[in-house]
Amino acid sequence: MARDFQAALVALNRFGFGARGGASGDLINAASDPRGFVKAELARPNGVLLEAPGLQSTPQLGQAVFAYQDQVKQAREAAKETARETAKDTAPAETPQPAPADPKPALRRNLSLNAVATEIAGQMADAKTADNAAKPDTMQPNMAAPPPAKPAPQPLNVIQKTFRAEALARLQRATLAECGFTERLVVFWSNHFCISAGKGELARIWAGAFEREAIRPHVLGRFADMLRAVEQHPAMLFFLDNQQSLGPDSRAGQNRKRGLNENLAREIMELHTLGVGGGYTQEDVTSLARIITGWTFAGRQGQLGAPGSFVFNANAHQPGPQVLLGKTYQATGLAQGEAALADIARHPSTANFIATKFVRHFVADDPPPALVARLREIFVRTDGDLRALATALVDSDEAWKSPLSKMRSPYDFLVASGRLLARVPEEPGPYLNNLNLLGQPLWSPAGPNGFPDTAAAWAAPEGMKLRLDIASQMGARLGNNIDPLDLLEFAAADAASIETRKTIERAESRQQALALLLMSPEMQRR
Numbered sequence: 001m002a003r004d005f006q007a008a009l010v011a012l013n014r015f016g017f018g019a020r021g022g023a024s025g026d027l028i029n030a031a032s033d034p035r036g037f038v039k040a041e042l043a044r045p046n047g048v049l050l051e052a053p054g055l056q057s058t059p060q061l062g063q064a065v066f067a068y069q070d071q072v073k074q075a076r077e078a079a080k081e082t083a084r085e086t087a088k089d090t091a092p093a094e095t096p097q098p099a100p101a102d103p104k105p106a107l108r109r110n111l112s113l114n115a116v117a118t119e120i121a122g123q124m125a126d127a128k129t130a131d132n133a134a135k136p137d138t139m140q141p142n143m144a145a146p147p148p149a150k151p152a153p154q155p156l157n158v159i160q161k162t163f164r165a166e167a168l169a170r171l172q173r174a175t176l177a178e179c180g181f182t183e184r185l186v187v188f189w190s191n192h193f194c195i196s197a198g199k200g201e202l203a204r205i206w207a208g209a210f211e212r213e214a215i216r217p218h219v220l221g222r223f224a225d226m227l228r229a230v231e232q233h234p235a236m237l238f239f240l241d242n243q244q245s246l247g248p249d250s251r252a253g254q255n256r257k258r259g260l261n262e263n264l265a266r267e268i269m270e271l272h273t274l275g276v277g278g279g280y281t282q283e284d285v286t287s288l289a290r291i292i293t294g295w296t297f298a299g300r301q302g303q304l305g306a307p308g309s310f311v312f313n314a315n316a317h318q319p320g321p322q323v324l325l326g327k328t329y330q331a332t333g334l335a336q337g338e339a340a341l342a343d344i345a346r347h348p349s350t351a352n353f354i355a356t357k358f359v360r361h362f363v364a365d366d367p368p369p370a371l372v373a374r375l376r377e378i379f380v381r382t383d384g385d386l387r388a389l390a391t392a393l394v395d396s397d398e399a400w401k402s403p404l405s406k407m408r409s410p411y412d413f414l415v416a417s418g419r420l421l422a423r424v425p426e427e428p429g430p431y432l433n434n435l436n437l438l439g440q441p442l443w444s445p446a447g448p449n450g451f452p453d454t455a456a457a458w459a460a461p462e463g464m465k466l467r468l469d470i471a472s473q474m475g476a477r478l479g480n481n482i483d484p485l486d487l488l489e490f491a492a493a494d495a496a497s498i499e500t501r502k503t504i505e506r507a508e509s510r511q512q513a514l515a516l517l518l519m520s521p522e523m524q525r526r
Helices: 005-014 026-032 034-043 058-090 158-176 181-192 201-218 223-231 234-239 251-256 263-272 282-291 334-345 348-362 369-381 386-395 410-420 429-438 461-481 484-491 498-505 510-518
Strands: 295-297 310-312 322-324 327-329
Touching: 005 026, 005 034, 026 034, 026 484, 034 181, 034 386, 058 158, 058 201, 058 234, 158 201, 158 410, 158 429, 181 201, 181 348, 181 386, 201 223, 201 234, 223 234, 223 263, 223 334, 234 295, 263 282, 263 334, 282 322, 282 334, 322 334, 327 334, 348 369, 348 386, 369 386, 410 429, 410 461, 410 484, 429 461, 461 510, 484 498, 484 510, 498 510
Parallel strands: none
Antiparallel strands: 295 310, 322 327
């Protein structure tokens, strides 16, 4: 059977994370049947699910946050009490002394999530990250002061530990995948329906669970099911403040003199479904915000359900029918919002928005109009079948004939490099640090529109210089034991350009050659 290495490069780079080094044979396997190689992953629907020892559900993690905060509070109070007792014991007895100034707390920041007394706000509103949680202040030495008391034991930062465990599981899956197409689909949809771990402690500890629970089960399922799972997930509700949204005429709204928060409703329509110019008005946004009032999660007291689980709070829900996009939705509580989402998922503007964004991600910054039109028609005809959408993309000629002009995102670049070097990550620190450096911190976009998805966004000179620095560090660390020309065969074989091959051959050292390979078009473009 003839082998098409150029098509194999497209299969691995456009649809996956690039070829693995070592004895994987990815490029040869892809060259024998490029389209079949990519589509094979779509035939394994359970392969997209992610389970790993120690990964917990969203409610379990919510309860872990509450317990952690209690421990932090107790540790802080114990430290204050110890400081007061130490100051009292060391003060001279014969001369009354003024009360000592309050010592600095043993912990930098207040980690409480401000549980509210009413049943709708057992949810938390902390908007700070947990990276610095439970970090003791550094005290300046004072020779005149008594020896410091033994500090109270600090609780384990379960938030950061969980985030790192989730990150490692995701990185390992991407590194080990044969092609990586379904993992690329996970990355696409996770960025489309993004939250930010920078929102606060709950967002950070829930970021990985959100992707595992709301995205992965539906990547090869129906868009409407993913939409509902996403919008009802506690991480999304917390990220876009829907737990703070009260129907103005609801019992809770009248008691607390608070009203709607339109954040979630606006992003559902603008970023998740219809898109800008999708035919909705500000009144539609307000109407959807009313419809989804009461969509929240149970807080630490568990008054509405298991702490950290999605719940519908009827007392916060705006009563009465609502008109959205010209259709009246009767007052059916939770079902009112679910019916509205189901209709929005089937809206023609949603089909166009998703098809365009899908093609832009996988094929070209300027999506071929004919391919967009075909995927839009498939989306409508199959009622948002995402497996059918992905299959049609792979079957399209445009996806194979368009040049590899897209720039790999920092995440794609780091995973592709690890795959080629046959380095399965054992701990996530280097990846997380480099993602921060390159401007794509994991699960932490600057806004609800996610990370950019165009070549221009990632090909800026400063960004490329940082990539070169990282590639040089990899070369210095690993180059002695690796032949870069052998790696080029794993990555591209006959599809490698003459310029890339000559550049590597002329390098002054193996270390430099490896860095140049990692920065080559065959490694940077998809």
